[in-house]
Structures are given as C-alpha cells and as structure tokens.
Amino acid sequence: PVAKKRSDYRAPDFLIDHVDMAFHLDVTQTRVISTSRFTRNGQHQSPLVLDGENLQLISVTINGEPVTDYHQSDEHLTLNINQNDFELCIETRINPQENKTLEGLYFSGGAYCTQCEAEGFRKITYFLDRPDVLAKYDVTIFADKTRYPHMLSNGNQIDKGELDDGRHWVKWQDPFKKPSYLFALVAGNFDLLTDRFVTQSGRSVALELYVDKGALDKGHHALASLKKAMAWDEQVFGLEYDLDIYMIVAVDFFNMGAMENKGLNVFNSKFVLADAESATDDDFFNIEAVIGHEYFHNWTGNRVTCRDWFQLSLKEGLTVFRDQQFSADMSSPVFNRIKNVQIIREHQFAEDASAMAHPIRPEEVIEMNNFYTVTVYDKGAEVIRMMHTLLGAAGFRQGMDLYFSRFDGQAVTCDDFVQAMQDATQVDLSQFRRWYSQSGTPKVKVTDSFDAKTGVYHIDFTQNTPPTADQKVKQNLHIPFKFELLDEKGNSISDDSVPELSAKMIELTSRVHRITVTGLQAKPTPSLLHDFSAPIKVDYAYSHQQLSNIILYSGDDFARWDASQRLYSRCIHNLAISPDTPDDELLDSMLQAVQGIFDIADVNPALAGAMLSLPSFETLSQQVDEIQVEALYHAQRSVRNLIATTLSDQWSTLYHKQAVVPYRYVADDVDSRRLRNLSLSYLVQAGAPQSSDILLAQFAQADNMTDCLGVLKAAQFGELKQFDQLMEQFETRWRHDPLVLDKWFALHANMERSDILVRLPLLLSHDKFSLDNPNRVRSVLGSFAFYNVLGFHAVDGSGYKFLADYILKLNSVNPQVAARIITPLTQWQKFDEKRRELMRYQLARIADCQDLSKDLIEKVSKSLN
Numbered sequence: 001p002v003a004k005k006r007s008d009y010r011a012p013d014f015l016i017d018h019v020d021m022a023f024h025l026d027v028t029q030t031r032v033i034s035t036s037r038f039t040r041n042g043q044h045q046s047p048l049v050l051d052g053e054n055l056q057l058i059s060v061t062i063n064g065e066p067v068t069d070y071h072q073s074d075e076h077l078t079l080n081i082n083q084n085d086f087e088l089c090i091e092t093r094i095n096p097q098e099n100k101t102l103e104g105l106y107f108s109g110g111a112y113c114t115q116c117e118a119e120g121f122r123k124i125t126y127f128l129d130r131p132d133v134l135a136k137y138d139v140t141i142f143a144d145k146t147r148y149p150h151m152l153s154n155g156n157q158i159d160k161g162e163l164d165d166g167r168h169w170v171k172w173q174d175p176f177k178k179p180s181y182l183f184a185l186v187a188g189n190f191d192l193l194t195d196r197f198v199t200q201s202g203r204s205v206a207l208e209l210y211v212d213k214g215a216l217d218k219g220h221h222a223l224a225s226l227k228k229a230m231a232w233d234e235q236v237f238g239l240e241y242d243l244d245i246y247m248i249v250a251v252d253f254f255n256m257g258a259m260e261n262k263g264l265n266v267f268n269s270k271f272v273l274a275d276a277e278s279a280t281d282d283d284f285f286n287i288e289a290v291i292g293h294e295y296f297h298n299w300t301g302n303r304v305t306c307r308d309w310f311q312l313s314l315k316e317g318l319t320v321f322r323d324q325q326f327s328a329d330m331s332s333p334v335f336n337r338i339k340n341v342q343i344i345r346e347h348q349f350a351e352d353a354s355a356m357a358h359p360i361r362p363e364e365v366i367e368m369n370n371f372y373t374v375t376v377y378d379k380g381a382e383v384i385r386m387m388h389t390l391l392g393a394a395g396f397r398q399g400m401d402l403y404f405s406r407f408d409g410q411a412v413t414c415d416d417f418v419q420a421m422q423d424a425t426q427v428d429l430s431q432f433r434r435w436y437s438q439s440g441t442p443k444v445k446v447t448d449s450f451d452a453k454t455g456v457y458h459i460d461f462t463q464n465t466p467p468t469a470d471q472k473v474k475q476n477l478h479i480p481f482k483f484e485l486l487d488e489k490g491n492s493i494s495d496d497s498v499p500e501l502s503a504k505m506i507e508l509t510s511r512v513h514r515i516t517v518t519g520l521q522a523k524p525t526p527s528l529l530h531d532f533s534a535p536i537k538v539d540y541a542y543s544h545q546q547l548s549n550i551i552l553y554s555g556d557d558f559a560r561w562d563a564s565q566r567l568y569s570r571c572i573h574n575l576a577i578s579p580d581t582p583d584d585e586l587l588d589s590m591l592q593a594v595q596g597i598f599d600i601a602d603v604n605p606a607l608a609g610a611m612l613s614l615p616s617f618e619t620l621s622q623q624v625d626e627i628q629v630e631a632l633y634h635a636q637r638s639v640r641n642l643i644a645t646t647l648s649d650q651w652s653t654l655y656h657k658q659a660v661v662p663y664r665y666v667a668d669d670v671d672s673r674r675l676r677n678l679s680l681s682y683l684v685q686a687g688a689p690q691s692s693d694i695l696l697a698q699f700a701q702a703d704n705m706t707d708c709l710g711v712l713k714a715a716q717f718g719e720l721k722q723f724d725q726l727m728e729q730f731e732t733r734w735r736h737d738p739l740v741l742d743k744w745f746a747l748h749a750n751m752e753r754s755d756i757l758v759r760l761p762l763l764l765s766h767d768k769f770s771l772d773n774p775n776r777v778r779s780v781l782g783s784f785a786f787y788n789v790l791g792f793h794a795v796d797g798s799g800y801k802f803l804a805d806y807i808l809k810l811n812s813v814n815p816q817v818a819a820r821i822i823t824p825l826t827q828w829q830k831f832d833e834k835r836r837e838l839m840r841y842q843l844a845r846i847a848d849c850q851d852l853s854k855d856l857i858e859k860v861s862k863s864l865n
C-alpha cells in the first residue's frame with residue numbers, strides 16, 4: 001500500500017449537496033440505494049472516482065438513465081461524465097453479518113449498526129468518502145417490525161409507515177450538511193430511556209438513550225451526564241445544541257469508545273451502562289467524560305469539521321481539551337490534571353520514543369485508523385491547552401467565537417484554527433504553529449546558580465527536542481513554562497522588576513532563556529512546570545530537601561504531586577541500579593515526605609490519593625534510556641513495600657478513617673473510597689496483622705464495585721492465597737454481565753505469575769471470551785501486553801510470541817483492533833538488546849504473513865525500519 005501525504009491535498013473534483021438513501025435491511029443481503037446530487041467542482045474533465053470497498057454493485061443510473069460504462073476496482077468505481085450537474089443513483093448489496101471489522105454496516109448482538117469514521121462509509125455505498133464533501137442526507141430504513149422496532153438515523157424522523165409483509169419503514173432527515181463519516185444507522189430492539197433538556201434560548205430537546213433490553217436502570221448516569229455536558233457547553237463556550245432530538249445508542253461490539261454521529265451517537269456500552277453494584281468510580285467518571293466528549297463534538301467536529309484526515313487533531317485535540325475542562329469542573333481539577341498528565345507520560349512519551357512517532361498533524365498515512373493516537377488526541381489537547389494558557393481564558397473564548405463565526409458549516413484545517421486564535425487576540429502564534437508539525441518530546445534543562453555574596457540568582461532554561469524516528473531535525477518551540485521560586489520558608493518570591501516572576505510564567509522561544517533575580521538572602525527552590533503547562537520533560541537537579549519543600553509549600557497542587565513522583569522515581573531508579581546498597585538518606589527523606597502527605601489527606605483527599613500512589617512502570621520506563629525490566633520492576637515493588645511496612649500504622653489509621661456509607665457517585669465519597677482502597681492495598685502488601693480479615697470483610701460487605709474490585713486488586717498485588725477463591729466467587733456472581741467479566745479477565749491477564757502463559761489460553765477458551773468482541777480482546781490480550789510487565793517481557797520471548805500469535809489471528813477478524821494491541825511490540829526501542837531482538841523477531845513474523853491488513857503493514861513496517 002502507498003502512503004498518502006498531507007502535502008498532496010487537492011480539493012474534490014465533484015461536490016455532493018444532497019443524498020437520498022434507502023436501506024432494505026437483511027442480515028446477509030442488505031440492499032442500499034443511494035441517489036446523490038453531484039456538481040462538478042471547477043473547470044475540468046476529470047472522471048468521477050468514487051470510493052467503495054467490499055460492495056456488490058447492482059446498478060448505476062445517471063439522471064434516471066442506466067449506465068454500464070464504468071470501471072470497477074477493489075477500491076473505486078470510476079465514471080466518465082459529461083454533465084456538470086447530475087443525479088447519480090447506485091444500488092449495492094452488502095453483508096452485515098459477515099462484517100467482523102465493525103466498520104461500515106455490521107450486524108452484532110441482534111442489531112444493525114454503522115461505524116463510518118474514518119473511511120467506513122465506502123463499505124456501505126460508492127461515494128466521495130472524504131470529510132470535505134458535505135451533503136444533506138435523507139435516509140429511509142426498511143426492516144422487519146418485530147425484530148427491529150427501533151430504526152434510527154441522523155437528524156429528525158419525518159415519516160414512517162408499515163408494509164404488508166411484516167416490515168415497516170422510517171424516514172429520517174438531517175437538516176445539517178455533514179461529511180459521510182458522521183452518517184449513522186442503527187436498527188434493533190432496545191429499551192429506551194427518555195428525558196428533555198431546555199436550551200439557554202428556551203428550545204426543548206428530546207434526549208433518547210437506547211440500551212439492551214433489561215439494562216434501563218443502568219442508563220441514568222449517562223443521561224444525567226449528557227444534561228450536565230449540554231449545560232456546561234452553554235455556560236463555558238456559549239454553544240447550544242442545534243437539533244430537536246439527541247440520541248445515544250449503547251452497543252456491545254464496538255472498536256473504540258464512542259462515535260459522535262450527528263444527532264445519533266453510538267457508544268460502546270462500557271461508556272454508557274453503570275450502577276453502583278457493577279461499575280466502579282472510574283467507570284462513572286469515564287462515562288461522564290466520554291458522554292461529554294461526544295456531545296462537545298457537535299460543535300468541534302460536526303458543525304466545523306476537518307478538511308482532510310491529516311487535520312484530525314483539529315477536532316480531536318480540541319474536543320479532548322474541552323472534555324478535560326468539563327471533567328475538571330465536575331470534580332477535582334488537580335486530580336483530573338494529574339490523570340491527563342499520566343496519559344501523556346505513560347503512553348504519549350512512549351509513542352514519541354517509538355517508530356510510530358508523528359506530529360499531532362501527521363504528514364503521511366497508510367491507514368487512517370492507525371492515527372487515532374495519544375499523540376493526535378492527548379498531545380493535541382495539550383497544544384490547545386497551551387494556547388489557552390498563552391491567550392488566557394477570555395482570549396481563548398474570543399478565538400473560539402471567531403473560529404465558529406468564520407467556519408460554521410465548513411471543513412477546515414488546524415492552521416485555520418490557529419489563525420482564528422491569533423486574529424481574535426493579536427497574540428503572535430507563528431512560532432507556536434511548529435507544535436503542529438514537529439514530533440517528539442521536548443526537554444527543558446534547567447540550571448541555576450546563586451551568589452551568596454551579592455544575592456544574585458540566575459536560572460537558565462535550555463530547550464532541546466531529541467530526534468525522533470520520523471524527523472531528525474528539530475526547531476525551537478514556543479513553550480509556556482509556568483513556575484515559581486520558593487524562599488527557604490516556602491513562600492513564593494515576587495519581584496516586580498522580573499515580569500516572568502510576577503506572571504509565574506516564562507515563554508520560552510529561543511534555545512536558552514535566562515532570568516536573573518537580585519537581592520535574595522538564600523538560594524531559592526524553583527518549582528517548575530506548574531500545571532504541566534507544556535507536554536515536555538524537565539530536567540533539574542533537585543536536592544531531596546527541595547523536593548520535600550515543594551511537596552509541602554508549592555502554590556501549585558500539580559507541582560506538589562509532581563515533586564512526590566520525582567522523589568519516588570529517584571528512589572526506585574536508585575534501587576534498580578544498586579539494589580544491594582540502598583541510599584538510606586534518600587529513602588528516609590522519601591518516607592518523611594510520605595508521612596507529611598498523610599496530613600494532606602484530611603484537607604485535600606483527592607490530591608493525597610494521587611500523591612500516595614507510586615509512578616507506574618510505564619512512566620518510570622520513560623525516565624530512562626534503557627529499561628532494565630526485572631531491576632526496575634523489583635525496585636518499584638521494594639519501594640512500595642518499604643512504604644507499606646514502615647508506615648503500616650498510618651495506613652491502618654487512614655483505612656479506618658474512611659467512613660463506609662451507602663454508595664453514591666459524589667466527589668467526597670469517591671476520594672474517600674480511593675484512599676480506603678489504596679490503604680488496603682498497602683496494608684495487604686505489608687502483610688499487616690488482620691489485613692486479610694479486613695480485606696475479606698470488605699469483600700463481603702461492599703455494596704459497590706469500587707470496593708469489591710479494590711479487594712481483588714489488593715489481593716492480586718499482595719499475592720494473597722485467597723485471591724483465586726475470591727476470583728471464583730466473583731466469576732460466579734458476574735458471569736452474566738460481560739462488562740463486569742471484563743474486569744475479571746483483566747485481573748487474570750495482568751497477574752505477575754510465572755504460569756501466566758498457561759493461564760492465558762484458559763482465559764481465551766472461556767465460554768464468554770470471543771475474538772470478535774473488542775472489549776474482550778482488550779481485557780485479555782490488551783491487559784497482558786500493556787500491563788503485565790514480567791509476563792509480556794519474559795526473557796525467553798514467550799510473551800511476545802503469544803501476543804504475535806493472536807495478532808495474526810485478529811488480522812483477518814478485526815485489523816483495527818489488531819493494530820492497536822500490537823503497540824507494545826512496536827515500542828521495542830528502549831529495551832535491552834536481547835528483548836529488542838525478540839520483539840523484532842515477532843514483528844518480522846507478523847510482517848511475513850500473507851494477507852496482512854494495511855493497518856498492520858503500516859505499523860510493522862515502520863517498526864522494523
């Protein structure tokens with residue numbers, strides 16, 4: 001396959017302003033008749049080249065006249081047309097049941113469902129399947145009335161009727177122009193939850209949530225979240241919903257989290273269904289966030305869409321930023337910020353360090369589905385956040401207003417967005433634009449010096465972005481770097497003659513920046529990168545004492561958390577390098593800092609919960625040049641063990657301080673449950689007296705999934721002998737509920753046990769496991785590959801081989817999912833030589849497979865280069 005280049009963009013040769021579609025649904029032989037009004041775009045004689053894949057072509061007419069003079073290939077239908085304006089009618093047949101890729105129209109769990117982003121519409125009919133062709137759609141659906149009482153598409157239902165043969169039909173009309181990737185159709189037999197939202201201008205919007213039969217009670221949180229998101233977008237961005245109806249359908253077979261189709265969102269049921277017994281606090285949180293994300297797309301993505309797929313971050317980076325702001329406003333801002341940063345440090349930095357490194361606006365793509373990445377989404381959101389920081393909240397809002405007034409109803413570029421931000425505020429963003437074209441993780445090295453005699457302090461900030469697999473030469477970036485200087489009492493130093501100090505921010509643009517502060521009594525402590533104001537790594541040689549000061553005194557809660565993580569990381573890396581000669585002074589100051597954090601728990605439980613958690617293996621991995629798997633893993637465990645055993649009384653106190661109250665998903669209770677389960681896991685790890693009694697009591701009494709899973713995780717991590725028995729009880733209780741069983745699968749799959757490769761096949765042959773269902777695949781194979789450190793990275797390469805075997809199986813079932821779970825194998829660069837070879841060997845094995853999907857070809861070939 002050949003890569004498409006961003007620079008090759010050309011406007012479409014033809015435009016379509018209206019489409020009329022009829023779907024005669026049948027499990028193996030669905031008839032699709034689409035009638036589109038085309039106009040030639042510009043003065044040219046080029047043929048009309050339509051996209052289409054896996055379609056059986058039945059007939060073609062132009063202005064009602066049959067056409068046979070066309071050329072059909074695997075991916076296109078080409079027609080020579082003389083007219084400038086014409087109506088093209090195409091009938092195709094498709095087989096939804098056979099479609100396991102879950103892209104296009106598919107049949108699963110007894111319902112029909114579509115997924116068209118990015119290029120799935122071409123599996124439904126021949127079309128100009130590109131985001132800059134915007135058309136209005138009328139859609140009529142025909143199907144059996146008993147089996148498919150609900151037949152949905154975008155926009156408003158405008159007509160319906162019944163046929164003599166037991167079928168019925170429904171006609172939908174979407175008044176907004178949209179690209180084909182936002183088309184949706186769902187038909188099935190659901191339970192329906194309804195509500196209403198009155199917009200700020202007083203319009204009443206019908207809200208409809210469609211779920212599997214019997215799951216109605218689990219839909220309330222999603223619907224409440226939707227209403228919160230609708231109100232929030234009005235308050236914060238002045239954006240109101242534009243149709244009279246907003247529908248959400250929850251389905252069990254889905255490749256990603258959810259899809260923002262106009263007026264008809266389709267969701268992975270994992271991000272809709274929740275009640276106290278079956279869903280954790282994290283599930284409740286994620287549902288609110290994903291419901292918000294898809295809703296926010298209605299303006300950032302649907303009303304203003306992307307010109308081409310290279311611009312994906314235009315809608316995704318911006319919408320992730322919006323959903324992050326929403327989540328922060330709904331609960332703890334600092335805890336949310338920490339979560340965002342953990343994703344960047346664990347996954348985005350890893351992507352930058354791998355062969356898949358790319359800028360947030362990629363330059364070259366073979367398979368678009370491979371670019372729904374943490375870089376485009378999460379780093380993209382960080383880039384938007386930096387603009388928010390540079391322009392201020394009011395300036396950012398002005399920029400957004402201008403963006404919508406300029407581009408509503410259009411398909412535009414990332415440059416158009418930045419230009420609107422610049423024009424609205426007159427802030428020069430020319431250098432800032434490099435964030436869109438440059439990949440890699442910038443490093444800012446900070447050095448300082450203090451002259452005790454003169455009281456003069458210099459601090460230098462030096463930026464450098466190391467080369468990445470895709471781009472060797474890097475330029476200086478425009479980096480908003482928030483910071484403060486603390487005096488020896490922990491007060492923030494202010495000096496009106498140093499504007500960066502008053503602003504608590506320096507804008508780095510050149511390679512080196514220096515700030516000088518005079519009249520100081522002692523060397524200050526720099527508290528750096530407040531709020532993670534840029535997606536970068538910071539290198540400063542903090543003393544242990546300075547880190548403890550920041551933990552206690554910094555005015556920025558994120559910086560306090562970050563300092564705690566630096567202290568833990570230092571202890572862990574130290575121990576990994578010299579396990580037999582621990583640095584007692586360092587460990588003591590870390591333990592003292594942890595003691596201090598226990599006091600924070602009373603005032604700021606959300607922050608304390610995060611500060612008492614150690615950096616993940618993935619985060620630690622990004623802090624070293626070469627990962628020594630066993631050494632790092634055992635050092636992390638040892639440090640945790642030290643904290644567990646030395647402070648076991650404090651853990652016990654913290655555990656018992658948390659009141660057990662009937663489950664409600666409210667911030668205070670969530671924070672309290674987090675502290676309780678964290679304490680439990682430390683107590684169990686320390687083997688504290690009565691810890692297993694406490695654990696068993698919690699398991700027996702828990703009225704909610706958070707506390708129940710807290711027990712299982714603690715038992716798993718603490719390698720308690722009761723673990724297997726508890727897991728059995730759990731399976732018996734929950735085997736009817738696939739979403740809960742996924743938690744059980746994941747707990748098994750990431751167990752650090754030497755017999756894991758004997759256990760995994762048992763999971764995969766479990767009667768509830770199926771390679772056809774992406775949630776199951778992610779919970780077993782994804783959990784193993786991403787999070788089972790010792791199992792996946794077993795020295796003999798058996799973990800890699802195991803994953804590769806299943807990737808080869810998945811290749812023909814669902815290439816999109818196969819290409820996602822291959823990610824850990826593509827990140828071989830940072831491992832030791834032996835592992836690098838073993839990982840590359842499996843990649844080469846995959847590369848040798850005949851009929852490899854484009855998705856895998858792109859990832860594997862890049863990784864082997």
Ligand code: HT7
Pocket residue numbers: 115117118254255256257258259260293294297316372
């Ligand atoms: N815009 C959507 C991205 C998407 C997707 C969703 C479900 C299945 C396959 C998909 N391919 C791309 C989701 C979002 O970011 O909101």
Ligand code: ZN
Pocket residue numbers: 293297315316319
């Ligand atoms: Zn999105």
